[in-house]
Every structure is written in structure tokens, then in C-alpha cells.
Amino acid sequence: MNTLEELEDFIENGYKTYIPHISIDCAIFGYHDHQLKLLISRLKGFDRFCLPGGYIKRTENLDDAATRIVEERTAITGLYLQQYKTFGGPERIKWNDPDTINLMKVHGYEKIRSSWLMDQTISIGYYAITDFSLVKPQPDLMTITCEWSDIDKVPDLLFDHNKMVKESLQALRLQLYYYPIAEKLLPKKFSLTEIHAIYETILGKTLDMRNFPKKLIFLGLINRLNEKRNIGPHRAPYLYSFNAKKYKKALEKGITLG
Amino acid sequence: MNTLEELEDFIENGYKTYIPHISIDCAIFGYHDHQLKLLISRLKGFDRFCLPGGYIKRTENLDDAATRIVEERTAITGLYLQQYKTFGGPERIKWNDPDTINLMKVHGYEKIRSSWLMDQTISIGYYAITDFSLVKPQPDLMTITCEWSDIDKVPDLLFDHNKMVKESLQALRLQLYYYPIAEKLLPKKFSLTEIHAIYETILGKTLDMRNFPKKLIFLGLINRLNEKRNIGPHRAPYLYSFNAKKYKKALEKGITLG
């Protein structure tokens, strides 16, 4: 969505391309150096922030739609998006919400008010996690800003999006026990301290610095390389890499960490 | 849906009451005496069986809709339905499917073909488990039959419903480790042998007859009563009951069994 005409056309004719009544909203978590952040964006005509979201094309499957939506809105590519829950109910979008009224002002009241966009919509929730230092979100025409928010300073969001953030974080934390999600956040070669920090930060609790990496090694999820990293006046840590085979097996079977 | 007029009206005007493009499909598992079954039904005009499903009213939230749909189609009440995944994509419903063509014949081709029901639909998957000996499913007007099928003899179902069965069973088995689902399948007072059989049957694997109940007792999920049951010429087993408090706590925190 990069020109005004495209936007107008979307409001009037979008229902021909997209399936009405159904949207996808994505909670994109960003990790870097002991910090966990969430990507929030603000749409034209809205006062409050929201999660990046959009509609599903009639030719797409759900996972592809989620990937495309994130790419369009934030220019982030290559995310491993995970469906976690679908939200619905008549209370999801409130007609007398100040933001909804605001939106109507921006593009003539009637046009939006009577458009397919304003009908009741259920939303499929997806989440993903990435390294926020490697990713510069780029807002498109419809999105005014698009930024990383500290996870414990997420503002009051539109609709039921705060609930989505809470439930997606729960899902992410649960998944962390079953899938080696950290692979998405680390370079090919990493130290035990780095992977330890990721798990502590995402789970929001301390994990023993000795026992936790030992378990990862014991399970065979990571392999020690014959290589060290220079970290100044301290003992140089060994570097490790993920074991692709065991990783794949863990994805199928599930593993309990922590 | 109990009269023909209601059905005709649903086809023509249903989109005013229900949200189009979105349906709910429920995988209802039934357990009794070492057997696991699945509830399947056959709709008027269709050759193949399918999962009980329906549409969401504009005034309902998703969980309530799932409960109502099961009640309408099968007359089963009081289920604890659990959302597990949403299915979508252009491949879900095939236009040249023999069953779809069959359906069109039943109520004049054009009427159905051009109705809101034939537009692309995503489906929200729910599952539940109940004791199939206590429940007599009652088909409504739209549903011709409604019966329990052995879990390993489920026939070729409509659309992507076989995939739904597979994924809902996976979800159920995973949940079994976190939630004391068996409470729904047992009388207030039960023996260790009974609860042991439920877990073995649902998980499809053997669990040690001594260690498994010991763990349930150790966790405090069940309490021994001062009561035994007469089972003929054998040692009378003690009866047990669920510990509502611990059960509630387990629901929040999650517990690993098995």
C-alpha cells in the first residue's frame, strides 16, 4: 500500500481481493542483549498503537498471508510466524471507540462507515521472534510509525490487542520449552553466555548459568566448535553452533528445557 | 434447524445472522472402557461424513458459538470445548468435489451455488472429550446421521476434516499432560484402574500401573476415599475423587504427567 489511490481502492474494492470478516494480527517480539521488545505500529487516522495486521487474500493460505502482511507493513522478511489463537466476539471492535471515530473523519465518514472493513471481524493471532538490532522496521503509506516497544512498557493498544500481546507471550514462553526458538536470535556461532541470556530474558526468570547450558549440550542441541571468541581481558568462551539434525528432531518430538 | 423453511431461510438469509466466511468445526472424542471414538455426522446431500460444524452468530463469542453448534447438531450439552487451531487457504473446499456437486443438486443448483455458503471459508477448530456411553447424539434436520466412529477407523471425511482430526488428537494428547482432562470422563468416585485406562487409551501407549496412579496421588490431584467398590471375586479397589483445589491450580500452572 504505497499510493493514496491504492488505499482508496482498498477501502472500496478490497473485499474482492481479500476475504472479509477475517484479519491476521502479528505480535513480533524482538530480542537483543537481555532486552525483549515488541513491534507496534500506528495507522493513519488512529491515535493508539496496534499490532501489525492485515487481511487474507482469497488465493493465500493463512501462514503465507501472515508472512506477507508483516512484510508489507514492516519490511521485515524471513520470520518464522506461528499461529497461536483466534480471537472473535462482538466486543472485539467497539463502534464508539474514539479511534474508530477518528478514522472515519480521515476518509469521509460514510465511505468508511459503510465499507466492508467496518463489519464484524475475527482475527487470527500469529507471533514471531527476531533480533531487533538486525531489523529496521519500515512503515508503509498506511502505517505512520512502526517501532520497538519495551515489553513491559507496551502502551494501551487498539481493540483487544493488549490481550493478544499477553496471550502470544504466554504461547512463546511455552513453545520455548519445546522448540529451540533461540536459533532465530543467534549468529551461526555463539557462546553459552549468549544463549543463556536469551532464555532468561524471554522467560523472565533466572536460569542456573552452569546447569542450563550443560543440558543443552547433553541433549545434543548445540555442538562445541574448536574456536573461541576474544572478549577482552577475560577467559575466551568457546563458540557453539546448533545441531540441525537434533534441532529438527526436537521440532517433531518436543523437548523440555529449564 | 428443524423445519425445511428454516433451512431455506438459512441458505438465503443466513449471512444476516451469521458471520460469513467463518465456520467452526468440532472434533468430539468419546471415551469408554479402553475405547476412543470420534463423533462424525453426515449432512443432507453429502455422501461423506464430516465433523459437526456451523457458523458463528454476529452476537456470539467463539467459545459460545462452538457450544451452541455442538448442541444444535448433536444434542450434546455441557462439553468443555477447547480451541486448538484455525484452518484456511483456497484449497480447503474444492468446487469440483463430488460431494459439493451433490449438495447443489439437492436444493436447486443456482440457489446454493450463488449463496453466501459457497464463498471461501476459514474454519476454527475446537475439540472436546466426553464419555460416549452417557451421550446419545441426536441428529437435527440438516444432519442425517450422527455417530461414534472408532478412532482408528475414521472414514475419508469431507474437505480437510481428516487433517483436523489428526491435529485435534495431537492437541488433546498434549493437553492431557497439562490438564486433568480425565475428570470429564469419570464419575465422582472412581478407581485407580479406571483413571489409568483413560490415560493409556487416549495417549495410545502403556503406562506403568503402579507408578502412574502413585504420581497422581503424590501430586494431590486425586484423593482416596474411605470407600471400596465390589468387583466380584477380586480385591475391592479403593475409590478416589478429584481434588478440586489442586485441579484448578493445575489448570493454571500446568503439570506433567506420564
Place this chain on the structure above:
DNA sequence: TCCTATTTGGTGAAATTTACCAAATAAAGA
């Protein structure tokens, strides 16, 4: 050479899981 900060090998205790034996027991049949 010493100091500092960090990584990592190791260990013993505690807890949990696993495998499995044998005693208890209820009622039917001899």
C-alpha cells in the same frame, strides 16, 4: 607477575523416574 572478570569442569546431594516384586484381598468353587 598479579589482578579482574568470566568461562567452564566438576561433584555431591536431592529429587524424580523407572522397573518390578510380593503381600493383601474379595468372592467363587471345592
Place this chain on the structure above:
DNA sequence: TCTTTATTTGGTAAATTTCACCAAATAGGA
């Protein structure tokens, strides 16, 4: 009444995993 049979249940020892934490190794700078 005694034995038999099928089942439940108490118990235990070994194996494994988790947990807490110490101390050695080490890299570069002072």
C-alpha cells in the same frame, strides 16, 4: 472352611535427572 484366581496396592532398589554451588582455568590489562 479352605483353596484358588484375579486384581489391587504397598514397597523398594536402581537408574536417571535436577539442583546448588565450588573451584580451576584463562585472557588480557595493569
